[in-house]
Amino acid sequence: MADLTQLLENEVFMAFASYTTIVLSKMMFMSTVTAFYRLTRKVFANPEDCESFGKGESAKKYLRTDDKVERVRRAHLNDLENIVPFVGIGLLYSLSGPDLSTALLHFRLFVGARIYHTIAYLTPLPQPNRGMAYFVGYGVTLSMAYRLLKTRLYL
Amino acid sequence: MADLTQLLENEVFMAFASYTTIVLSKMMFMSTVTAFYRLTRKVFANPEDCESFGKGESAKKYLRTDDKVERVRRAHLNDLENIVPFVGIGLLYSLSGPDLSTALLHFRLFVGARIYHTIAYLTPLPQPNRGMAYFVGYGVTLSMAYRLLKTRLYL
Amino acid sequence: MADLTQLLENEVFMAFASYTTIVLSKMMFMSTVTAFYRLTRKVFANPEDCESFGKGESAKKYLRTDDKVERVRRAHLNDLENIVPFVGIGLLYSLSGPDLSTALLHFRLFVGARIYHTIAYLTPLPQPNRGMAYFVGYGVTLSMAYRLLKTRLYL
Secondary structure, rough: OOOOHHHHHHHHHHHHHHHHHHHHHHHHHHHHHHHHHHHHOOOOOOHHHHHHOOOHHHHOEOOOOOOHHHHHHHHHHHHHHHHHHHHHHHHHHOOOOOHHHHHHHHHHHHHHHHHHHHHHOOOOOOHHHHHHHHHHHHHHHHHHHHHHHHHHOOO | OOOOOHHHHOOOHHHHHHHHHHHHHHHHHHHHHHHHHHHHOOOOOOOHHHHHHOOOOHHHHOOOOHHHHHHHHHHHHHHHHHHHHHHHHHHHHHOOOOOHHHHHHHHHHHHHHHHHHHHHHHOOOOOOHHHHHHHHHHHHHHHHHHHHHHHHHHO | OOHHHHHHHHHHHHHHHHHHHHHHHHHHHHHHHHHHHHHHHHHHHHHHHOOOOOHHHHHHOOOOHHHHHHHHHHHOOOOOOOOHHHHHHHHHHHOOOOOHHHHHHHHHHHHHHHHHHHHHHOOOOOHHHHHHHEEEEEHHHHHHHHHHHHOOOOO
């Protein structure tokens, strides 16, 4: 059996693992926020979810949409759209032998930007707070993609 | 050329590969279910999709939403929101040298919970069936994240 | 510190890294298309996004949906639903020691199919252009999943 623990003795890879775990956990937290607003505001998408609040016709009034719930759901989908490319491209970038300091800069900027994006989305803060956070994260992922393709292109 | 096949000779990594392939294939199956309901119920989101059912104005009546189709789409999105963190965190966790039996417990619980979640969502089963399945999957991913950060944190 | 650069000296893995980076960058490009249509058509989902177009009540008229924006968003979500399994299963498949020529065939077909899918969705081209592109991508991922489970199943 091969000893894989060497993979996580590489400092770039350990840093990637730590930041990715943090940003994916943050994304999972959005589900909890959605569930919190659904329960406290009694806003549900499925009939079976509101049965504990009333039977039959009286429960149907909770099958509705709500501005706050939709806002959290948009923030969650935006996370998915941006964190998925970061994880995929970042994993390959981490294996391509980048400088530790350059890699750390990329990971820290991305995770910081996505946390700020969530705060700006849920508060909400006026634009361009959310827009700037979005562009920083987007730029970090594109920068890693560019470095990866520049050094290791194989088509 | 390096011999990478050693990676898939590690038992934890092989188990991760098998369970991940199964749960991602299950997620892809949701597209097929959506397509099945769209075609049998004639419910479409794009004008070009209903052209075989009628031309011009008569086709537009198929541009609509349907409870069953929307239910499958919610189940699919919930899969994405939960399986993406499992794959990302699980990959890194698998490389961090966990016990085989602990790792297998995590993978089996997660995949079982997500399959049960899909059954509970599509049947639909009364709550808290779907809610419990969701929490088991969520807890497994958080448990892997915690173990990873506890042993390998590098910020 | 382990030398991980050997991973990206494996030709199959380098090819996987290049095609994955390209297809994930293509997926990120969908955000830019959405933003372009939102700004040129003045169609927004959040009140804070339309504040530069007017204050208070006069800004609310931009909180609306638009066929073109919704079309791009559906294409983006379809990308997520299909590219996530490709990246996860493809990574594990690449590590399972496949023939270089077989692997390249899978990666090229998938990336070509997803680019064609986007063109067919956004133009839009008449069906079955988009449907065929979708099935090619889906088939490639299932083929990799099948080969992986056949050689490396560990449950």
